[in-house]
Amino acid sequence: MSDVSQTQLNHKLTLRIIEVAFVTLLFSLIARPIIAELHPYYFWLGIFDLIITGSLYVLVRSNKWPKWHISLALISALIIMLPMLFISGGVNSQVAFFLPLYPIVGALIGGRVESLLMSLFLIVTILFATIFSHTIINVSGEYYDAHTSYLRGFWLILSIMFSAMFGQFFLNRYTELTKKLKAENLQDPLTELLNRRGLNLHFAQELEQAKEINSPFCLMLIDIDYFKKINDQYGHDVGDTCLIEVADRLNESIQVHHYLARFGGEEFIIVLPNTDLSAAEKIAEQLRHIIAKGRFSSFQIPLTITLGIATLHGERDNALKIIKRADKALYRGKEKGRNRVELES
Numbered sequence: 001m002s003d004v005s006q007t008q009l010n011h012k013l014t015l016r017i018i019e020v021a022f023v024t025l026l027f028s029l030i031a032r033p034i035i036a037e038l039h040p041y042y043f044w045l046g047i048f049d050l051i052i053t054g055s056l057y058v059l060v061r062s063n064k065w066p067k068w069h070i071s072l073a074l075i076s077a078l079i080i081m082l083p084m085l086f087i088s089g090g091v092n093s094q095v096a097f098f099l100p101l102y103p104i105v106g107a108l109i110g111g112r113v114e115s116l117l118m119s120l121f122l123i124v125t126i127l128f129a130t131i132f133s134h135t136i137i138n139v140s141g142e143y144y145d146a147h148t149s150y151l152r153g154f155w156l157i158l159s160i161m162f163s164a165m166f167g168q169f170f171l172n173r174y175t176e177l178t179k180k181l182k183a184e185n186l187q188d189p190l191t192e193l194l195n196r197r198g199l200n201l202h203f204a205q206e207l208e209q210a211k212e213i214n215s216p217f218c219l220m221l222i223d224i225d226y227f228k229k230i231n232d233q234y235g236h237d238v239g240d241t242c243l244i245e246v247a248d249r250l251n252e253s254i255q256v257h258h259y260l261a262r263f264g265g266e267e268f269i270i271v272l273p274n275t276d277l278s279a280a281e282k283i284a285e286q287l288r289h290i291i292a293k294g295r296f297s298s299f300q301i302p303l304t305i306t307l308g309i310a311t312l313h314g315e316r317d318n319a320l321k322i323i324k325r326a327d328k329a330l331y332r333g334k335e336k337g338r339n340r341v342e343l344e345s
């Protein structure tokens, strides 16, 4: 899924969550007098909560400051929860048991910073609520002794710290897995080079930049000569080993700002930003020599490669056209006898 549609989906999901919260609050406000006889505080608190949730909805809907939507939603949830905590018994409130969930929610929908800030804010609040537990208005009519309040405050702080840690562990694991998935998605499993998708990311970016700053840009297509014969003579596994070894040699021989990828089969591609045609030709000749003098697999098989090079022609040129020209040059190289470098005509 592209970043844009992901953002749109997040936006819609956020709106739906706020709508559910709004309806739940409205329902509680209407149903509460029927369910229990409560202090008028609860009525005004309900109105206050509805205003907060409604304002958040309008703000998210208007799509202003999208970067801050998650933080605003978390802050709003706290603004709704904390007064409720303070008028229903502080750390002894039944609402207090929801608080350790906040760092986890922060980690799930926000990230490290949101989760940690949420934990810090809650710990400070609970410390205050514990220390001043005897002064907190308790509409339930029950008063707890200091010992109970301190004990509950202690357990609350401990569980918030625990869920903050859990949130961080979860994010570490999640980041690790997404990195791995992303790499696997962009990597060729055999040679471990970039695959076509991986290359496209860099290709598009480098091409745009070259056009913008009007710098030279070249593309090289590389094909192993008579590779079918290797497979036929030695088997597919030996063919695979040769491909891996050729990929490694090429990879060792290019510069860090050049991008090598497996283009498919026994074909490779190199994107050469900031490189003109004559410099690209020199690089291609070096690569051709390196492969030609090498011996591959345990059978010490000699191999050669043919290379086709194309360069960027102004603003209206594009990736497909450049690849096509490099492919034509490569084809010409094959026709002329292989093991050679051909430039676009």
Ligand SMILES: Nc1nc2c(ncn2[C@@H]2O[C@H](COP(=O)(O)OP(=O)(O)OP(=O)(O)O)[C@@H](O)[C@H]2O)c(=O)[nH]1
Binding pocket: 190, 223, 224, 225, 226, 227, 228, 229, 231, 235, 236, 237, 238, 239, 240, 243, 264, 265, 266, 334, 338
């Ligand atoms: N072992 C192995 N072989 C592959 C792989 N991908 C493609 N090939 C083989 O590469 C060979 C390519 O053959 P051709 O396209 O006929 O080209 P060639 O024999 O290299 O001849 P020229 O390119 O004309 O020099 C085919 O036999 C494919 O099966 C792979 O991942 N592993």
